[in-house]
């Protein structure tokens with residue numbers, strides 16, 4: 001395993017880095033000299049710094065991205081796929097180092113940091129295959145000697161805004177698919193994880209320079225929302241793909257909506273697991289533990305609510321409390337550690353505020369509930385007996401707090417499950433085929449992801465990822481998500497010598 005020093009060195013991370021790039025030939029400068037620090041959440045200490053972009057930098061990035069798009073859109077899609085394959089290969093070579101950097105900068109354990117890089121590699125492989133499968137359909141024309149079909153064209157330069165908690169994988173979900181679709185990509189990463197973005201940009205720059213291209217993958221690190229909004233409002237970007245919280249997503253959607261652009265929104269979740277009378281409790285315990293405690297509760301798919309049949313409550317919660325007591329909290333780069341820190345002190349305050357609210361509501365804290373008295377931003381994973389209607393349960397607190405509720409009938413469980421504003425991921429643990437199918441039916445879970453005997457977190461890239469209601473409705477990664485990055489064109493060709501009108505209309509003689 002790489003040390004911190006070798007990981008940073010191998011990824012080209014300096015003590016001070018530029019925050020904007022369109023390729024090896026151009027990295028942004030110092031601007032006003034203000035430095036964005038990258039903080040290790042396990043210690044509170046600075047790892048390195050990044051000079052954020054200025055408004056002028058943005059103008060340069062977007063100009064080069066538009067110019068690059070004019071060339072890139074005419075490169076055959078399988079050739080574009082080949083370049084994504086080479087980036088995937090470069091990521092394979094740097095998987096350990098980049099996994100270490102993810103762990104260092106956002107605090108997820110090393111296994112999850114490596115897993116995130118693996119997800120990028122898987123996404124690259126998927127996109128390479130997809131590059132030969134940008135299929136359009138043909139239709140039967142109602143007119144004689146006419147042929148109808150549709151084709152998919154590249155869309156343009158797309159803006160990709162990502163959240164801190166998946167500092168590299170979410171970019172890959174978007175960027176690799178957009179790239180094979182013929183788009184250029186301007187990435188605005190989270191200012192809480194700038195080094196991960198700089199490292200990925202270095203990898204892309206190297207590969208793309210060898211292939212003779214620049215401006216396909218660009219980096220735009222902005223530490224001010226106003227600068228990010230400059231990108232969001234830019235009419236030259238037909239699509240803004242946004243991953244983040246509901247309040248910021250709402251703002252982004254309204255700004256892009258005003259200019260009638262397209263958005264792809266991947267927002268907050270409030271994910272629940274139902275455990276019924278017939279469930280395999282061993283499986284449920286493992287899935288809930290990973291879902292609620294993994295990434296310190298900072299996944300959009302984190303299990304936040306547990307809806308358990310009243311006959312299984314004692315057994316399941318007893319097992320979970322025991323399992324929580326075994327969770328080793330600490331330096332995420334240490335092998336035995338299962339839970340690292342929260343991202344920053346604001347997240348710790350959010351955890352504290354939620355617990356205060358729970359106590360006021362009369363919720364019972366079954367385990368955890370404390371902020372750890374040590375450097376960094378560590379809290380205890382927490383289980384609370386709660387009620388679904390409480391405002392604190394209804395909102396997403398980005399921390400490891402699991403709310404437990406009981407039910408008597410499956411109707412009651414599904415109603416409770418769906419009675420939140422978010423609609424990302426969901427699961428039922430049941431060995432009753434009727435209940436399982438009911439959960440997946442049109443009258444079941446209202447989420448974008450619904451699982452049986454698998455937890456809410458840890459989706460595979462092959463499926464379309466995203467959620468309903470306040471989660472925003474976007475879909476990324478696998479299945480036919482590529483269509484969001486392309487424009488559809490319907491073509492009708494008249495190869496006859498007459499000009500019949502559709503719907504049998506006779507016009508003139």
Ligand code: NAD
Nearest residue numbers: 162163164189190225228229244245248266267268269300
């Ligand atoms: P956030 O909303 O605070 O920030 C997300 C991104 O938006 C960052 O890059 C940030 O700099 C940028 N931003 C902030 N203000 C902006 C503005 N006015 N205009 C444009 N961009 C702006 O989210 P976060 O704290 O980084 O991430 C956690 C949230 O993201 C959680 O709610 C989580 O559920 C969600 N998330 C969702 C998914 C998903 O796929 N559904 C995946 C990961 C995270």
